Amino acid sequence: MALARRGAATLVCRDMKLGVIGCGKMGSALVEGAIRAGVITASQVSGCDSHPAAAAAFAAATGARIADGIAGLDADTYLLCTKPHHAAAALAALPAGDARVISVAAGLTTGWLEARVPAGVRVVRCMPNTPALVGKGAAAYCRGAGASDADADAARLLLGAVGLAVELPESLMDAVTGLSGSGPAFVYIMIEAMADGGVRAGLPRAESLKLAAQTVLGAAAMVLETGLHPAALKDMVASPGGTTIAGLAELEQRGMRSSFIEAVHAAARRSAELGAS
Ligand SMILES: NC(=O)c1ccc[n+]([C@@H]2O[C@H](COP(=O)([O-])OP(=O)(O)OC[C@H]3O[C@@H](n4cnc5c(N)ncnc54)[C@H](OP(=O)(O)O)[C@@H]3O)[C@@H](O)[C@H]2O)c1
Structure with a gap:
């Protein structure tokens, strides 16, 4: 069939x-x-x-x-x-x-x-x-x-x-519009912010931006090509007492996860509002 x-x-x-x-x-x-x-x-x-x-x-x-x-x-x-x-x-x-x-x-x-x-x-x-x-x-x-x-x-x-x-x-x-339609803009500011972080840690601007963008591309490819859950991939790179878990703790404390959830939801709600008007 x-x-x-x-x-x-x-x-x-x-x-x-x-x-x-x-x-x-x-x-x-x-x-x-x-x-x-x-x-x-x-x-x-x-x-x-x-x-x-x-x-x-x-x-x-x-x-x-x-x-x-x-x-x-x-x-x-x-x-x-x-x-x-x-x-x-x-x-x-x-x-x-x-x-x-x-x-x-x-x-x-x-x-x-x-x-x-x-x-x-x-x-x-x-x-x-x-x-x-x-x-x-x-x-x-x-x-x-x-x-x-x-x-x-x-x-x-x-x-x-x-x-x-x-x-x-x-x-x-409307949910698709909120996620994949609006999502590129959410990821662009994430890339920009990660590149700023790299600059703050001493990297030259141009290299920092390229490294940030390629990191997002690579992480997305890992999710799509391995089929592993993002949480499993995250656990694989967060070693005890290491650098990644220190950064992850900051992100959790600052509400990064709920910020993304609410951003997608807000964009989906706005799409529904626009469709109804
Ligand atoms: N670009 C994106 O990434 C993206 C993402 C998601 C969805 N979309 C959707 O894709 C559609 C096109 O977007 P786009 O960015 O490709 O727009 P675009 O670059 O402005 O292309 C649309 C073209 O259609 C022409 N056009 C208007 N009326 C026409 C008619 N009756 N017969 C023949 N041609 C006509 C326009 O000419 P004039 O400029 O002379 O009017 C313009 O050249 C939009 O509806 C948008 O919502 C785009």
Whole structure:
């Protein structure tokens, strides 16, 4: 069953005609990633952008064809990559018929998208994050009411080409926004603060910043690649009476753990508030 599903998923992209609506940062990153990963070829992709310079840069980077507008796209799969406030106009320009829209527009629900696509068009909502721009994204996606396994597979393969992609119920998208959507900013200030600590301990600024960033990258890779619980990995480097346990005690005393828990929760609550307004 799993094998059959994987085979079907590969076919989804082999036959796909992808039309990119909005060839800015996220549209370009997803298409470049998908081509690099061999998920699709440039000949399967056409794109349009209201900004001619963005369209030209997209064509140069991907080798895809540029269309004059949405009507000129040759597509059965539309990748909606405009800012959220441009999405309604873009969806209104879609032709009716058997097609899917994969939307990365932050905060736009499947219900909102479905109310604006023509009859017969199915939707998948995605929440990528900025590290997708360097191929290290963490994204979630959820299906609209009419979306099929093939529609979900298409989203997973495109998002998976630029990082991790997980399918979740739509009710958890605010939590995803709070964690992986806002999380990069939390980690940036952690890296900055660790680098400041290094400078305080005498390291040159440039080396301190590189060491801090690489330490975060390495620790994340240890969690993902070993499958060990972070607490087990932490215990492995905290020797009795040593340097690491001295630092950990400081972090616990200053509430670092609860700060992160509350930061993610606050961002998720704010996402829900914005979605309701
Ligand atoms: N960047 C990220 O890391 C990130 C992370 C998570 C989610 N997202 C989501 O991804 C979406 C795109 O973000 P982005 O950063 O890639 O934005 P961007 O770089 O501004 O790209 C969007 C492009 O779409 C164009 N556009 C607007 N309306 C259009 C239409 N009707 N037809 C064709 N093109 C149209 C815009 O042109 P004009 O500038 O001329 O309007 C712009 O070039 C957003 O909805 C955002 O919420 C982005």
